[in-house]
Amino acid sequence: xxxxxxxxxxxxxxxxxxxxxxxxxxxxxxxxxxxxxxxxxxxxxxxxxxxxxxxxxxxxxxxxxxxxxxxxxxxxxxxxxxxxxxxxxxxxxxxxxxxxxxxxxxxxxxxxxxxxxxxxxxxxxxxxxxxxxxxxxxxxxxxxxxxxxxxxxxxxxxxxxxxxxxxxxxxxxxxxxxxxxxxxxxxxxxxxxxxxxxxxxxxxxxxxxxxxxxxxxxxxxxxxxxxxxxxxxxxxxxxxxxxxxxxxxxxxxxxxxxxxxxxxxxxxxxxxxxxxxxxxxxxxxxxxxxxxxxxxxxxxxxxxxxxxxxxxxxxxxxxxxxxxxxxxxxxxxxxxxxxxxxxxxxxxxxxxxxxxxxxxxxxxxxxxxxxxxxxxxxxx
Amino acid sequence: xxxxxxxxxxxxxxxxxxxxxxxxxxxxxxxxxxxxxxxxxxxxxxxxxxxxxxxxxxxxxxxxxxxxxxxxxxxxxxxxxxxxxxxxxxxxxxxxxxxxxxxxxxxxxxxxxxxxxxxxxxxxxxxxxxxxxxxxxxxxxxxxxxxxxxxxxxxxxxxxxxxxxxxxxxxxxxxxxxxxxxxxxxxxxxxxxxxxxxxxxxxxxxxxxxxxxxx
Numbered sequence: 001x002x003x004x005x006x007x008x009x010x011x012x013x014x015x016x017x018x019x020x021x022x023x024x025x026x027x028x029x030x031x032x033x034x035x036x037x038x039x040x041x042x043x044x045x046x047x048x049x050x051x052x053x054x055x056x057x058x059x060x061x062x063x064x065x066x067x068x069x070x071x072x073x074x075x076x077x078x079x080x081x082x083x084x085x086x087x088x089x090x091x092x093x094x095x096x097x098x099x100x101x102x103x104x105x106x107x108x109x110x111x112x113x114x115x116x117x118x119x120x121x122x123x124x125x126x127x128x129x130x131x132x133x134x135x136x137x138x139x140x141x142x143x144x145x146x147x148x149x150x151x152x153x154x155x156x157x158x159x160x161x162x163x164x165x166x167x168x169x170x171x172x173x174x175x176x177x178x179x180x181x182x183x184x185x186x187x188x189x190x191x192x193x194x195x196x197x198x199x200x201x202x203x204x205x206x207x208x209x210x211x212x213x214x215x216x217x218x219x220x221x222x223x224x225x226x227x228x229x230x231x232x233x234x235x236x237x238x239x240x241x242x243x244x245x246x247x248x249x250x251x252x253x254x255x256x257x258x259x260x261x262x263x264x265x266x267x268x269x270x271x272x273x274x275x276x277x278x279x280x281x282x283x284x285x286x287x288x289x290x291x292x293x294x295x296x297x298x299x300x301x302x303x304x305x306x307x308x309x310x311x312x313x314x315x316x317x318x319x320x321x322x323x324x325x326x327x328x329x330x331x332x333x334x335x336x337x338x339x340x341x342x343x344x345x346x347x348x349x350x351x352x353x354x355x356x357x358x359x360x361x362x363x364x365x366x367x368x369x370x371x372x373x374x375x376x377x378x379x380x
Numbered sequence: 381x382x383x384x385x386x387x388x389x390x391x392x393x394x395x396x397x398x399x400x401x402x403x404x405x406x407x408x409x410x411x412x413x414x415x416x417x418x419x420x421x422x423x424x425x426x427x428x429x430x431x432x433x434x435x436x437x438x439x440x441x442x443x444x445x446x447x448x449x450x451x452x453x454x455x456x457x458x459x460x461x462x463x464x465x466x467x468x469x470x471x472x473x474x475x476x477x478x479x480x481x482x483x484x485x486x487x488x489x490x491x492x493x494x495x496x497x498x499x500x501x502x503x504x505x506x507x508x509x510x511x512x513x514x515x516x517x518x519x520x521x522x523x524x525x526x527x528x529x530x531x532x533x534x535x536x537x538x539x540x541x542x543x544x545x546x547x548x549x550x551x552x553x554x555x556x557x558x559x560x561x562x563x564x565x566x567x568x569x570x571x572x573x574x575x576x577x578x579x580x581x582x583x584x585x586x587x588x589x590x591x592x593x594x595x
């Protein structure tokens with residue numbers, strides 16, 4: 001639109017070329033957007049829901065509603081409408097003023113307008129896709145990453161305001177309104193900071209959630225903990241995906257998809273840790289404790305296991321070590337913190353030569369202790 | 381002369397203030413971004429693998445994801461994964477760099493358009509106010525607020541400790557309603573200690589008012 005207006009005003013060849021490229025991009029985008037998508041929820045259009053969704057999305061950069069409970073979302077309706085009205089009013093006023101004061105000739109104004117239009121368009125699209133239809137509703141809407149584009153509206157309005165203020169023939173009233181917007185935007189931005197402490201807590205809590213799931217993902221090619229992994233990988237073919245990922249070594253620290261480690265992949269090293277204590281629980285299996293570290297890296301191994309040493313030098317992995325604890329004695333010797341571990345092994349029905357196995361992703365090698373611990377036959 | 385110095389001080393002050401949101405955002409990503417790919421990020425795996433195997437699939441690249449066609453992000457993520465490893469933190473940092481670049485560009489345009497020193501400073505400062513808002517958006521990406529499910533994203537106060545549900549070595553699912561502190565059996569062959577290794581993922585654990593069956 002901006003290019004079209006400029007072309008009509010000045011009719012120069014350069015603008016015509018830019019206009020042609022812009023039109024081609026719009027046509028391609030619309031073609032892809034409108035292409036048949038029978039499963040798309042966009043077909044269930046609810047105008048009231050869309051309007052409400054647009055208000056929510058536009059106000060979200062200031063209100064930070066992404067983490068709100070449903071009750072709070074419903075309760076903030078008046079506030080979101082008020083903020084959206086303020087934004088929309090300034091947008092309309094700035095467009096009219098720009099048209100009157102030849103603001104479109106300024107690159108700053110044009111960029112501001114483009115950003116503002118983009119924000120409105122994307123807010124309407126995401127509100128149509130999520131907010132204005134049955135299914136996901138407002139909660140689904142505020143949790144979408146695509147509502148982030150709404151922040152471009154205040155950015156665009158600010159640029160438009162500044163562009164108008166910088167034009168020489170500004171009136172006092174026009175200057176006043178532009179400044180008013182700038183102060184309002186600063187106030188709204190400052191207001192949004194009130195939720196920062198909660199956001200920090202939220203970030204920390206989610207990080208604590210994802211960290212152990214990542215530890216499970218690293219050992220998933222051999223020991224898939226499907227119920228946990230399904231929470232972050234909804235696809236039904238997750239087992240195959242994980243195997244493919246591990247075969248190509250795409251995730252740092254992930255073990256290869258082999259249960260029996262051939263002798264060629266094993267390095268005997270006495271310093272990678274130890275099995276300190278085995279407590280027999282008879283029919284309930286056994287509790288095992290120890291520590292594991294890669295001393296030459298001063299780090300924990302990417303994964304640690306308890307395995308059964310076979311006569312040919314290969315090792316069958318029996319169980320991954322997932323519970324770590326700090327070991328002051330190992331730390332005192334320069335080892336990493338949390339190098340201690342514990343494991344409960346149950347239901348093994350034959351005699352085993354159990355051995356600690358540590359995996360280092362960088363070298364793609366497994367390290368094992370030289371001497372296995374021979375477990376008693378009655379409970380193994 | 382005095383006016384000129386005053387303008388320079390003002391500009392420096394504005395630039396310093398402008399860097400604060402950038403630093404804060406980088407701190408947020410550094411502290412909280414996780415390498416774990418989640419939710420729809422896994423839909424990129426077939427394309428990433430096809431690139432890694434040197435048989436880049438155009439059909440996988442231009443495949444629809446729900447209503448949209450994320451060709452460029454998909455290409456970006458795949459190239460990053462092939463060049464380095466598939467690490468969500470890297471994607472967060474790239475997003476961060478792009479955000480800063482875009483806003484630097486806007487500041488540059490604003491500065492270029494401005495004629496007088498005082499206004500340059502004014503514009504530079506004000507252009508960065510929205511950057512502080514951007515922080516929220518990018519920070520959301522860092523901890524992956526997403527993703528299509530109404531109950532997928534409770535606040536920090538709503539994250540509960542729930543028992544770990546584990547699958548057996550052989551793939552048999554087990555009860556995920558064991559009480560805290562109990563032992564879990566991994567397929568009867570092995571088991572690992574306490575049940576609070578894992579607090580539930582946000583997708584699985586809605587707020588207490590949403591689900592009653594959470595322990």
